[in-house]
Structure formats: C-alpha cells, structure tokens
Amino acid sequence: xxxxxxxxxxxxxxxxxxxxxxxxxxxxxxxxxxxxxxxxxxxxxxxxxxxxxxxxxxxxxxxxxxxxxxxxxxxxxxxxxxxxxxxxxxxxxxxxxxxxxxxxxxxxxxx
Numbered sequence: 001x002x003x004x005x006x007x008x009x010x011x012x013x014x015x016x017x018x019x020x021x022x023x024x025x026x027x028x029x030x031x032x033x034x035x036x037x038x039x040x041x042x043x044x045x046x047x048x049x050x051x052x053x054x055x056x057x058x059x060x061x062x063x064x065x066x067x068x069x070x071x072x073x074x075x076x077x078x079x080x081x082x083x084x085x086x087x088x089x090x091x092x093x094x095x096x097x098x099x100x101x102x103x104x105x106x107x108x109x110x111x
Contacts, residue, residue, distance in 0.1 A: 014079050016042045016053055019108050022079045023057070030072050034061030037092070037101060051110040055080065059102045063087070066102045073104075080108040 014022075020039065027036065040056040059066055066087075074082050083105040091098045 013110050014108055016055075019053065019055060019079045019106075023055070023077070023106070026073065026077050027069070030076075031061075031065065031069050033065040034059050034069060049111070053080075053108050053110070054083065055104075055106045055108075057104045057106070059104065060099050061102075063100055066100065070102075070104070073106075080106040083107050 020042075024036070027034075036057065037060040038058040040058075043054040043056075045052040045054070059069070070082065070085055084103075085105075086103040088101050088103070089098060090101060092101060
C-alpha cells in the first residue's frame with residue numbers, strides 16, 4: 001500500500017532541500033535546450049497528520065524539449081509528483097526577447 005501511495009504522490013518524508021536537489025540532478029541528466037529560469041520559495045501546508053510541500057519551478061525552452069522533460073519527470077521522478085503544468089509564451093523581463101516559459105508545480109509530502 002505504501003509503495004502505491006509513494007508512486008502516486010511521491011516518496012514521503014523527504015526534506016525540501018532533498019527534493020529540490022534531486023529535481024536539479026534529474027533536470028541536469030534529462031534535458032537539452034531548457035534552462036531553469038526561476039525556483040520559488042516552497043509553499044508548505046500543515047495538517048495534524050501530514051505536511052504538503054509545493055515547489056514552483058519556471059523553465060525556459062522549446063515546447064518539444066519541455067514536453068519531453070515533463071513526461072520523464074512524471075514517469076521517472078520519485079521524490080515529488082507534478083500537480084500542474086502551465087505554458088506561457090511571453091517576455092518575463094523588458095531586456096529579454098519573448099520565449100516559452102513553463103511553470104511546474106510539484107508536490108511532496110511528509111508524515
């Protein structure tokens with residue numbers, strides 16, 4: 001039962017730092033033509049029985065590469081699970097040219 005739950009919502013009891021480091025390691029091994037544009041502060045929801053950490057990561061790159069990375073993340077990344085993916089073609093900074101930015105929300109939980 002715990003193994004099924006871990007596959008569904010990510011391994012339990014990993015620290016924020018461990019999840020972020022493992023994400024960056026996974027990213028480095030599995031991407032081309034994508035950069036991590038921004039990693040935001042982690043949102044934490046506390047319940048008497050558990051905690052849920054929501055990580056927000058913004059990636060920049062081409063659609064096909066990002067889609068492939070999201071697929072691999074969903075399939076092979078065990079430290080957290082994808083909650084939401086949002087694609088936006090925009091300019092984040094006045095000095096930048098327009099590009100595709102992808103916002104990932106991933107979650108892990110602690111008991």
